Amino acid sequence: MKTRFNPHISVDCVVFGFDLNELKILLINRDSVEDVKPDKNKIKLPGSLIIRFEELHQSAHRVLQKYTGLDNIYLKQFGIFDSPGRLSDEEDVTWLKNQTNVEIQRVITVAYYSLIRLDDSKTTKLSESFNAKWYSATEVPDLMFDHNKILEEGIKTLRNELISQPIGFNLLPEKFTLNQLQQLYEVVLGVKMDNRNFRKRAISLKYIEPLNEWQKGLSNKPAKLHSFNRDEYEKFINKNTLFII
Amino acid sequence: MKTRFNPHISVDCVVFGFDLNELKILLINRDSVEDVKPDKNKIKLPGSLIIRFEELHQSAHRVLQKYTGLDNIYLKQFGIFDSPGRLSDEEDVTWLKNQTNVEIQRVITVAYYSLIRLDDSKTTKLSESFNAKWYSATEVPDLMFDHNKILEEGIKTLRNELISQPIGFNLLPEKFTLNQLQQLYEVVLGVKMDNRNFRKRAISLKYIEPLNEWQKGLSNKPAKLHSFNRDEYEKFINKNTLFII
DNA sequence: CCAAAAGTGTTTCGTATACACCCATGT
DNA sequence: ACATGGGTGTATACGAAACACTTTTGG
Numbered sequence: 001m002k003t004r005f006n007p008h009i010s011v012d013c014v015v016f017g018f019d020l021n022e023l024k025i026l027l028i029n030r031d032s033v034e035d036v037k038p039d040k041n042k043i044k045l046p047g048s049l050i051i052r053f054e055e056l057h058q059s060a061h062r063v064l065q066k067y068t069g070l071d072n073i074y075l076k077q078f079g080i081f082d083s084p085g086r087l088s089d090e091e092d093v094t095w096l097k098n099q100t101n102v103e104i105q106r107v108i109t110v111a112y113y114s115l116i117r118l119d120d121s122k123t124t125k126l127s128e129s130f131n132a133k134w135y136s137a138t139e140v141p142d143l144m145f146d147h148n149k150i151l152e153e154g155i156k157t158l159r160n161e162l163i164s165q166p167i168g169f170n171l172l173p174e175k176f177t178l179n180q181l182q183q184l185y186e187v188v189l190g191v192k193m194d195n196r197n198f199r200k201r202a203i204s205l206k207y208i209e210p211l212n213e214w215q216k217g218l219s220n221k222p223a224k225l226h227s228f229n230r231d232e233y234e235k236f237i238n239k240n241t242l243f244i245i
Numbered sequence: 246m247k248t249r250f251n252p253h254i255s256v257d258c259v260v261f262g263f264d265l266n267e268l269k270i271l272l273i274n275r276d277s278v279e280d281v282k283p284d285k286n287k288i289k290l291p292g293s294l295i296i297r298f299e300e301l302h303q304s305a306h307r308v309l310q311k312y313t314g315l316d317n318i319y320l321k322q323f324g325i326f327d328s329p330g331r332l333s334d335e336e337d338v339t340w341l342k343n344q345t346n347v348e349i350q351r352v353i354t355v356a357y358y359s360l361i362r363l364d365d366s367k368t369t370k371l372s373e374s375f376n377a378k379w380y381s382a383t384e385v386p387d388l389m390f391d392h393n394k395i396l397e398e399g400i401k402t403l404r405n406e407l408i409s410q411p412i413g414f415n416l417l418p419e420k421f422t423l424n425q426l427q428q429l430y431e432v433v434l435g436v437k438m439d440n441r442n443f444r445k446r447a448i449s450l451k452y453i454e455p456l457n458e459w460q461k462g463l464s465n466k467p468a469k470l471h472s473f474n475r476d477e478y479e480k481f482i483n484k485n486t487l488f489i490i
Numbered sequence: 491c492c493a494a495a496a497g498t499g500t501t502t503c504g505t506a507t508a509c510a511c512c513c514a515t516g517t
Numbered sequence: 518a519c520a521t522g523g524g525t526g527t528a529t530a531c532g533a534a535a536c537a538c539t540t541t542t543g544g
Contacts, residue, residue, distance in 0.1 A: 006253070008251070008253040008254065009253065009254070009353060026351065032431055050536075052351070053329040053351065054327060054329075055327055055329065056325065056327045056353075061414070066261070077325065080301065080322065080325065080355060082300055082301045083300060084298040084299075105253070106297070107296065108254060108301075110518080111324060122495065133509070163486060163488050163489065164489055165489070166489065168490075177523085178523090178524095179522080179523075179524095181490070185490070194506090194507075194508075194509085195523095196509080196510095196524085196525070196526085197506075197525085198490075199507080199523095199524080199525090200506095200525095200526095201490060201505090201506085202490055204505090205490060208490070215514095216521085218515075218516080218521090219516045219517065219520085219521070219522095219523040220514080220516075220522045220523075221513070221514040221515050221516095221517055221521080221522060221523045221524080222514085222515070222522095222523085223523055223524085224523085224524090240489075241408060243408050244408065244409055244410070244411065244485075245413075245426070245430070245443075245446060245450060245453070247542075402524070422496085423496090423497095424495080424496075425499095439535075439536080440496090440497085441497085441498070441499085441535095441536080441537095442533075442534065444496095444497080444498090444533080445498095445499095445533095446532090446533085449532090462543095463494090463495085463542075463543075464493080464494075464495095464542070464543045464544065465493075465494040465495045465496075465497060465541080465542055465543075466494080466496045466497080466541040466542050466543095467495095467496085467541085467542070468495080468496055468497085469496085469497090
């Protein structure tokens with residue numbers, strides 16, 4: 001029963017989306033694939049066994065491509081889940097075996113998180129064309145295998161990296177307002193921030209570049225648009241080293 | 246040819262040692278194991294294929310135990326090296342196969358770094374009892390496989406984590422002086438620091454606890470000893486969130 | 491008394507924080 | 518004119534950085 005899959009190693013993706021309002025997570029419903037007892041968890045993270053000789057990041061990109069149709073997405077490895085008992089549920093293993101046509105023994109999974117800017121078109125297209133559906137990050141159901149644990153670690157990682165690396169811009173439109181940026185931080189970190197101080201800080205950062213463009217078509221005062229300037233960020237980071245002895 | 250090893254996944258350890266003066270790295274000489282062409286790299290990181298059903302961190306601890314005789318060592322996963330071509334050298338693969346009695350196809354390795362306080366006894370004991378030897382971090386030879394790359398990533402990780410997490414104390418004696426702490430930072434980060442400002446900073450941190458003990462047996466002024474207080478650190482970190490928008 | 495490393499204080503500057511009201515737009 | 522979200526300034530406090538000499542110990 002030799003297939004193109006490597007039956008020892010998989011990737012799973014915690015896919016974050018931000019619609020300028022809420023943090024969302026992309027989950028796959030396995031219902032459509034096969035009959036399952038109604039009381040079982042049928043929902044999982046997007047993932048796949050790796051293909052022989054495929055690099056892990058390629059596997060992760062392949063998974064994202066399959067479920068979102070998107071390429072060129074921010075994707076970062078954040079952990080390995082290797083507990084020998086992590087695929088303990090027999091029914092789940094049977095399902096996986098049928099899916100992949102591979103005899104499953106022990107599977108180690110490498111976890112990635114990825115960041116997607118959501119506009120309405122993407123949100124609806126996804127949930128129609130695939131078995132993928134966006135869930136609010138605050139209302140995640142029980143998932144298969146150890147996927148709730150992976151998801152939790154993914155959220156921790158996102159929070160950590162949001163406050164130490166310029167990754168948040170991957171969740172915003174190319175041209176964003178400072179209040180959208182603040183909203184992102186508040187939602188992901190679960191805190192409220194002082195608006196005046198937040199913008200003072202943001203405006204002082206050269207890598208957050210003010211554009212000569214404003215929002216359009218709103219029924220209130222349009223906000224100035226900004227963009228992230230990676231070159232300026234590189235200069236900045238070389239001068240600043242945070243320090244906890 | 247079924248053995249207890251899982252022939253798909255290995256661990257490799259970048260083992261850092263600090264002797265209060267210099268950063269060292271533990272490497273294994275494969276000379277003693279088998280004849281090798283004299284012009285080949287014979288030196289590698291300590292590592293091993295994982296054993297079936299063993300967790301990865303157990304594998305890493307097993308490797309450290311084997312080569313250092315030490316248990317209870319700080320050990321942290323920092324990366325995965327999965328390039329399909331990373332075991333390209335045929336002779337190296339043959340060697341690995343003979344070592345493990347396992348048919349090798351593609352091996353993904355999970356990299357750990359670990360931190361060891363070196364006193365003289367450890368330094369000498371190791372290099373005698375095992376094939377392990379401490380090398381200065383600034384004078385590392387060519388290594389087998391992709392181990393130079395892994396080592397490089399390990400050093401980057403160490404630097405990053407040293408300035409953002411309280412891991413440096415694992416490289417110092419339980420009771421250390423502030424100047425030893427400064428020396429550690431200077432050596433690992435490759436910078437010079439202002440002594441007065443460094444100690445002011447250190448003294449202001451409650452989790453660096455001054456003891457009522459001083460160095461002994463020196464021919465110069467003995468320094469006050471300090472220890473790391475993890476409880477105080479937990480309090481500290483909950484109040485401080487570093488921030489790069 | 492000498493060599494070697496430990497230890498100490500002040501000023502200056504920049505950044506974090508706290509806090510409340512007016513402005514611009516479309517309907 | 519109103520509803521909605523955008524945008525602004527000041528005073529205080531704290532920590533970072535720059536900088537050079539005195540003290541203690543054993544030999």
